[in-house]
Amino acid sequence: MAKKPVRIKDIAKAAGVSIGTVDRVLHNRGNVSEDALKRVNEVLDKNEYHPNLIARSLGSKRDYKIAALLPNHLNDDYWGLAYQGIELAKPEWLHYSVHIVAYEFDPDLASSFQEASSKALKSKPDGVLIAPILYNETFPFFKNLADKAIPFVLFNTNIIESNALSFIGQDLYHSGRLAGELTCLGQTGEGQFGVLHVDEDLNDSIHLVQKENGFRDFIAERYPFTHTIVSLNRTSSSDFSFKKKLANLLSQPDLKGIFVSSSRGTETAAYFLKEYGKKEIRMVGYDLLEKNIAYLKNGIIDFLIHQKPQQQAIEGINCLANHLIFKKEAKRVNLFPLEVITSQNLESYIANQAEHTVINISVK
Amino acid sequence: MAKKPVRIKDIAKAAGVSIGTVDRVLHNRGNVSEDALKRVNEVLDKNEYHPNLIARSLGSKRDYKIAALLPNHLNDDYWGLAYQGIELAKPEWLHYSVHIVAYEFDPDLASSFQEASSKALKSKPDGVLIAPILYNETFPFFKNLADKAIPFVLFNTNIIESNALSFIGQDLYHSGRLAGELTCLGQTGEGQFGVLHVDEDLNDSIHLVQKENGFRDFIAERYPFTHTIVSLNRTSSSDFSFKKKLANLLSQPDLKGIFVSSSRGTETAAYFLKEYGKKEIRMVGYDLLEKNIAYLKNGIIDFLIHQKPQQQAIEGINCLANHLIFKKEAKRVNLFPLEVITSQNLESYIANQAEHTVINISVK
DNA sequence: AGTAAATTTGTGTGCGCACACAATAAAACA
DNA sequence: TGTTTTATTGTGTGCGCACACAAATTTACT
CATH class of the missing domain: 3.40.50.2300 (Response regulator)
Structure with a gap:
């Protein structure tokens, strides 16, 4: 009845090897004999192992940096909401040693974007969240990120050719x-x-x-x-x-x-x-x-x-952080529903809004 | 810059006591001298400690049972969706040793409800999720739960006088x-x-x-x-x-x-x-x-x-599980926004629906 | 004071995982 | 055969917390 999830230890016992070997198989670290590899994989097939992400996160001591690039929030309430989302995500992810820094730019000034983006790059981030509203200016930046093998996630606006880890927003x-x-x-x-x-x-x-x-x-x-x-x-x-x-x-x-x-x-x-x-x-x-x-x-x-700018930003951060820490593969496209607000359902949205911060760990 | 969250260990060092003492203070377990209590509390005030819920969950070995009471899903697509939500939550929470069992009843038969509810009670659940659509029949059940000090959460329909841990649904x-x-x-x-x-x-x-x-x-x-x-x-x-x-x-x-x-x-x-x-x-x-x-x-x-029956059920389970495992206090009322679907935003909802399972651990 | 009892405090263990490192086995060489 | 190199495998540690239990301290009592 109380079926427990299988752990590395269980796999190891079933395959007649040590947990170290199982670990090596799971992470493709090599240094495993063909024989052991085969036996572990057999057990793996039968038992459908899912790593306990919770435990995984505890052990890792590494620090991660995420840079968020978005238009300046001071004169624009829309981006203000996105910024809020980022601010909300910050303390949540701090527990996992993920540090989030926002880099803002003037959406009417291409030079401002270049400045912000190069600043972001200089910080050597492990991942980048970006609102690519300047279609033409963002391309060199994408190229740069790809060269450095830094994963990045788009939100608000999709640029399909960007080859981003994920897009979060609406159709x-x-x-x-x-x-x-x-x-x-x-x-x-x-x-x-x-x-x-x-x-x-x-x-x-x-x-x-x-x-x-x-x-x-x-x-x-x-x-x-x-x-x-x-x-x-x-x-x-x-x-x-x-x-x-x-x-x-x-x-x-x-x-x-x-x-x-x-x-x-x-x-x-x-x-x-x-x-x-x-x-x-x-x-x-x-x-x-x-x-x-x-x-x-x-x-x-x-x-x-x-358009839920706040939630878009939060999910963007979540996507990157999950990818970095948990090596979770991201959805290529995360389309938000197109929500209709009228005078009569407005309150229900406002009441609900404050709450959902969230780190979203989902066990694949 | 890289401000780390404070741990029990940090508090202990700052207060000049052992982590065991800090633990006792945090959980009000008593057996702490006035002197130590005072010193720990002082440090606690200054440093705003938040427990690492991840770590907390790892350590606890206890098994939890959650019973979900809802109308039979076989002849009703609406409750079918709610049931789906419960099914989705099951594997997610298994990692935390939370076992979820659904008890279904015929919504047109008071006796059926009584049967299902007494079955649920017999399983000695640690928490109960319930869709109280039979206004009159549910009251004795609430009383029963209260007597046994079993926390319960309502969804779909609110009954304010029930004194439930939380209500999840719409206005x-x-x-x-x-x-x-x-x-x-x-x-x-x-x-x-x-x-x-x-x-x-x-x-x-x-x-x-x-x-x-x-x-x-x-x-x-x-x-x-x-x-x-x-x-x-x-x-x-x-x-x-x-x-x-x-x-x-x-x-x-x-x-x-x-x-x-x-x-x-x-x-x-x-x-x-x-x-x-x-x-x-x-x-x-x-x-x-x-x-x-x-x-x-x-x-x-x-x-x-x-009405998002699926999500309501999921959040109901999440609420209970978070309460049981992490001792997180639940929101008394979790009102979902009133979402308007038309022919033109329908697809965006359908596409989005499949995805969001979720365990929702939010660090207070 | 000397011992027992009660109170307070500190230490150890495990949760599941990643990763470093030690230990062993196998192959290569002298 | 002995020694080194290399391939393979196993063990140990820490992450932060809860909780059990041991140790140290204080208090009560003869």
């Missing part, structure tokens, strides 16, 4: 499709939809383009009435032509809804919607930032898609 | 409100709404009543047009009056939407909607059961609220 195309669905829902008749990008360089931001594509595709497939989709892009906060174009869009009587592609932009767009008294227009944006929450509560925003 | 009133919001969304004009309960004894099922109340309250507060809410209750699959009433409801031209209060009912209701060709009617139900997923995909169902 942004389907995120856009979901936004499309939420925008159309219950609506009928001819009209216009708006897609807003705020303060981002679209050439360097594939993630936002993916969202827009998803949005457009969904509406094209599923909205059965004649319609147009207007895409507006604010390049900076002093971009007055944007303001004018937006004012014009908002004044259209047949405007059905607005989709904003980023969390920061959501706040800005909501502000304008409120300003122009367009509360009734359907609006979908991103993330549980403080202001977005307020706009959701008072009905300006109808839906927020929750 | 059902707000779940109903959310359903209301999703049902109204984008709708205008006078009309009717339907609330459907299927195959449940409402007198013994406060959880469904809570949902209906939430639904009614939301619509009363937020739907600005004249409306009526019709509540239908199918007592059994051979209840023909229900079928007639439902057919009548569905034929109303001003029917705005349908809310079904349970996952099993969702499937049934969707079937009728399809049968009567009422695809366009807004419908909100519960859970990612196979058939519900199909109805969501083909547009009969518009929204599913995800």
